[in-house]
Amino acid sequence: MTNSLRPHGYQRAPLPPAREAEPTPPTPHRDTAGHQTGPPTAPTGSKPKQRDAFFDNAKYLAIVLVAMGHAWEPLTDYSRTARALYMTVYTLHMPAFILISGYFSRSFDMRPDRLKRLITGIAVPYLIFEIAYTFFKRWADDDPTYDFSLLDPWYLTWFLIALFVWRMTTPIWKIIRWPVPLSLAIATLASVSPDIGDDLDLQRVLQFLPFFVVGLHMKPEHFQKMRGRRARILALPVLACAFVFAYWAGPRMNKAWFYRRDSVQELAAAPWTGPVMTLALFGCSMVLVACFFAWVPRRRMWFTALGAGTLYGYLLHGFLAKGSRFWGWYDANPWTHEPLGEIVVTIIAATVITLLCTPPVQRLFRFAMEPKMVWAFRKDPAEQARKRTTTAA
Template sequence: MSDMTRSTGRHAMPLPPQRPSPAAGRRDRAGARNPVAPGPTGTSADGPPVKRRDAFFDNAKYLAIVLVAMGHAWEPLRGDSRAAAALYLTVYTFHMPAFIVISGYFSRSFDASPGRVRRLVTGIAVPYVIFEVAYTFFKRWAGDDPTYPISLLDPWYLTWFLIALFVWRLTTPLWKIVRWPLPIALAVAVLASVSPDIGDDLDLQRVLQFLPFFVLGLVLKPEHFQLVRRKEARILALPVFAAALLFAYWAAPRMNAAWFYRRDSAQELAAPGWTGGVMTLAMFGCSLVLVACFFAWVPGRKLWFTALGAGTLYGYLLHGFLAKGSRFWGWYEADWLHTPLGEITVTLIAGAVITFLCTPPVRRMFRFAMEPTMEWAFKHDATALAGGAGTTGAEATRTAGSHRRGGRSA
């Protein structure tokens, strides 16, 4: 019975609050039935509620960034290994969409207030400038291209995600007020895929073609994540992933992998214009299915790598120097790397490196570039508002940050 029905009498004594059942406690510890959305989980020593990180999202971000690093490690092996090519296509179908969905989900509270805009600048715009310049000098030095220009309008390699996230977050208030946000975002993506004149400025093709995944994250609710984390979903995910790998194995020598990068229009890929719309919708559907399967197998409890989920942006940006350096310096020229044993070795090394780059010591070392405070750059009223808003939005603007409500994620 509820407390209301047990205390309806005039002289009824108030009853103590109900305690959760042992079964509920077990479910909570296992993480299988915990609500996905972060929320108050207790009270601090001074009284105000505090928020707890949800292990599910930290686990998802860590596992996704490991797949990103492995995908980059497999790229030079695709020409000699059809299996590596199949794994590459499968992973590229869902790893960045999964990051973007999480980013959208934790951007729902973005309201363009001064504090949140300030965090967007320090958490996204400033790191974009820093790493765009750093990558440029790295390419000049390691890539033996001394004339390669610095261009903040033409993101190089991994920095496209930062500028895309900056644009997506700025448009969040718009997607929150339109009646059909996801269909409109899909229409925008389709139009971009058939528009070869968009150009390379700010990598707008990627910004627009990946937009539906961000908008999808904005419209998702905690119960949607609970749905894909059920036992039935985990069981179903296995044959779906197996079918995806088999299809990728068949498609690897027949399909242009550039479709998965979403950085070109159909015409730029030497395909008829109408195929852009078809491929955009088809790949969105495939990505959505595999993202759901990926989330189904993400653990909901705290594990040894859970804390690393807060540092995935560090791993994402820093591993780019090694990923590109491996090509510049000819690391893949060794014949043994193109054998099954070499491919396995490369995969394990990629996982170990990206794990190290997400650790707290690395984050402390590079925090000046990733999370600058820049108090000197803002008016005092904006600074005060940012401080008053607490940390709820401080990490939502990153691929790898926290998943507090409105927090940085990717």
Template sequence: MTETCTTSGGRRAPLPPAGEEAPRPAAVPAPRPGGAPASKAGAQAKPRDAFFDNAKYLAIVLVAMGHAWEPLRDGSRAAAALYITVYAFHMPAFIIISGYFSRSFDMRKDRLQRLITGIAVPYILFEVAYTLFKRWADEDPGYSISLTDPWYLTWFLLALFVWRLTTPLWKIVRWPLPLALTIAVLASVSPDIGDELDLQRVLQFLPFFVLGLCLKPRHFKLVRNKRARIAAVPVFACALVFAYWAAPRMNAAWFYHRDSAQELAAPWWSGAVMTLAMFGCSMVLVACFFAWIPGRTMWCTALGAGTLYGYLLHGFLAKGSRFWGWYDTYGWMHTPWGAVLLTLIAGTVVTLLCTPPVQRMFRFAMEPKMTWAFKKDPVGMARGRN
């Protein structure tokens, strides 16, 4: 892994949970004297990389499965071990991909517009929607809307908005990753940060985003080979064994990165130790996860374009199952076969929520064009007339 950020553009792909930034369109070569372009290759858009779409889809499936396992942890040590293992790498994987596809972000007008319509607007809409849902489903009419205190899954959109805005800064510093790790460590020992803007998560997850900014295609190729895939098997096996041992002994809140060490009833210095140790463990597991991701186009590849939809929409069902007491009412959910069935249901539901019909239905909220909200670009208009 490198500590110097690249400024080259990534391939075009949709926004979160992998939060990708659209690259600058390839320049069309100047016409020859006869009026024909010198080459048509520059005007052709780069194809999508199936590897990243597959990675995003499988990661969002793990997110949904993790939410399904959460209420089972108290009664099942195996469920707790799976939960801890998945939470150690699934969000870091998303964030690294988000950073990788943010490499081309600058303060250009079209990219700022995309930042607003693809991240800020969905954040506002779903923060309001989740709040209203909580009032109704949890019978909590006093719960108020707060755009500065994100609830449940919306924290990721707010964090991605902040990270994306800081991208130009990370491109100019000499050692971006060590600096980001230092900020994360300081945040983990600072209980006075509070809950505003979910800054603890923004700062503690920051190193993964900065790492994504610093990666190049060749770094992903290092883990996309047969030897890496074989090595990932014992590594994940050891992780599961350790998680099974640690489940009754460790506070799983460490994996959320939303609290300081003092808020987790731990000594302040443990925040620094845990931040660095968990970053290292997460990176090993993320590398193993990427090693298993197929690079060819598969039936699920197209679903990688809809991970934002699956991410935000499945949250209503995940929270509703708690509000309505499904895990307390239906005892079969706490049996081994019930846990397996819940896992399959979670994977199926989030898969359906990533499909094109759902994308078309909710595109008004996830990817609004909002041309009416922005001033027209006089330079672009002049080019269009010419």
């Protein structure tokens, strides 16, 4: 019937000739933040994509702040200055790290190669380090009854679980409207929900979620604005004001707020403080993260290459950080509680985390952090077809 309505002599226009699909180059090996870590896989004759020095610098400096914060923690009950520095750093270091992780998760989808990378780069290291931490705690803390728990991350492994959950939900955050307000609403509800419990450390997963969602929707021009001259000038007085406020608030505020691992009920706070503190900490963290990015160098530095090994440093330094508590190192060395001693502790923390991010350490622990595990996955028929086509050409 449809053809009878067409003018006499009408003929369907011929379809264009089918084009043979061009072979897709294999996805390069990448770290958990999305940077390429393996050998370049660009086609012959083309220049491989270079890592952005700015983000490697930011990751390295953020992980140094993480190590410093852990080193300052035992000093916070003796030094008001250490407590103020601790609160200031805890406001920005993990939010900065999480925001970068979100930014490099923008291209994540359920493609097989990316799911494999999610398993080998996040799930498997979580399992390995959760077991390693369990045996370490039994030995170092003289606690032979401490049980391994797959669902209850111990110490630093919560970040791997969180990154796994966040990345798996990335396709959802990319298609819904108002993702950031929704993630803030979820974080707020989590802060007043004591029944969430410790499984998978979901309190932290949900309360830190907004920073990942923000990073997921950021664009290169947003970072350009934060790296401008005006931003650098404004960053210094803002950071100074944040430290002064932290110095005043230190004795008056529970530092557990910055961990985001407990509900307001577990912190013995009024229910209304959940929404207030969630939004206030989010706002403060975003401002300080912007100040941090403003002073991150844009050019290659001596530590730029260490940005590829930050997850190594993050997980490995946990043994030293916890060991110093288990073995009473701070109590056995009273000089650490003096101003000069605090400076020495800070230098030691920065030096140790730097060494743990170096290429030799990466090569030594790559079996645990970036296992290839080719034997564990089925071969992708599409990838095999692409390889045959490339070979035949």
